[in-house]
Amino acid sequence: MFSFAKKHYFPSNLAENIPLSTPVDKLEFTVFDTETTGFNVAKDDRLIALGAVKIKNLQVIEDSAYQTYINPNRQIPREITELTGITQEQTIEAPTALMAIEDLRDLAAGQSACYVGHYIAFDMQVIKSELKRNNLTWKQPKTLDTLDLIGYIAPNYDMRDLEKYARDFGTRIYQRHSALGDALTTAFLFTELLQICQERGIKTWGDLLNIGTN
Template sequence: MFSFAKKHYFPSNLAENIPLSTPVDKLEFTVFDTETTGFNVARDDRLIELGAVKIENLQVIDDSAYQTYINPNRQIPREITELTGITQEQTDTAPQALKAITKLTSMANNTSVCYVGHYVAFDMQAIQAELKRNNLKWKNPKAIDTLDLIGYIAPSYDMRDLEKYARDFGTRIYQRHSALGDALTTAYLFTELLQLSQDRGLKTWGDLLKIKGSQN
């Protein structure tokens, strides 16, 4: 007879029961990005860096920024080092993934309404895979993608390049293929998109959730 270990839930530390009528400019968000050893994170590829920053009242809180390298417990492919600049030496002495994920969720501090990322489904999958390796499952991790808002504002856009979007919407661009750099770029892009969305009728947390649902 097979015996399966019971998975324990890992808290998302997000605010709960936020009134749907809460104005968008009164919400708090935790924006994050990851770098990995490759794209097959559900199987063999692992996290090697995590970066995050908070948004409050449509303002990026620069001094909240968090960055850490992560030990993937495997070799980093040469092409990934060439792309990201992250070396084996930097990760061999870095914390394990669970410690970095715990720091990310502690940033949310039960006051952020959701996590935010650019093509965030990949980053969420990478984190879920790391938690699964620790016999954990992320509990109710609400996330919104900048692509959802771009689809709302400019449906004809069909590219996913973060830097191109940041340039087109006139927002700051930080170091590419750096988890913190991409998190900061995403955060500034997200605040601009939220402001543009307000002009188009997106006023509340409930409105934002509808946009998320309509773009999935």
């Protein structure tokens, strides 16, 4: 008889039951970004870095910034090292993916309304794939994508990368293809987008949910 290991749920650690009337400028968010060995994260590619930072009251809390390299238990392709600057040597003694994801969860600390990213669907796939390898399932936590806010503000925008968006909206740009650098760039872009959304009538958590929170 075959026996199958029971999957366990991984808590999102987000705040629950936030009143829909809560003003946008009173919300807290956890912004994160990942770096991987490639795009096929459901199969062979693995997480090699994770960076995150919190936003509170429309302010990026730089003191909360978190970054770690991650041991992928596989070779890092040369082109990925050239793109990200992350070498095999830097990851040999690094934490496991699960340890880094637990740190991300703890950063949310029961206060954040949702997780935020730039094209966050990919980052969520990365996290879920790593959790699956540990026999864990992450029930879809609430997420917000900067691309959804940009689509609301400027629906005719072409798809561009994070740096170009940050330049167009006049926000800070940190080191590209660095998990923390991209998380910080995303966080400052996100706060600018939230302020523009407020000017256009998106005043509450309920309003924000209607734009595109998953």
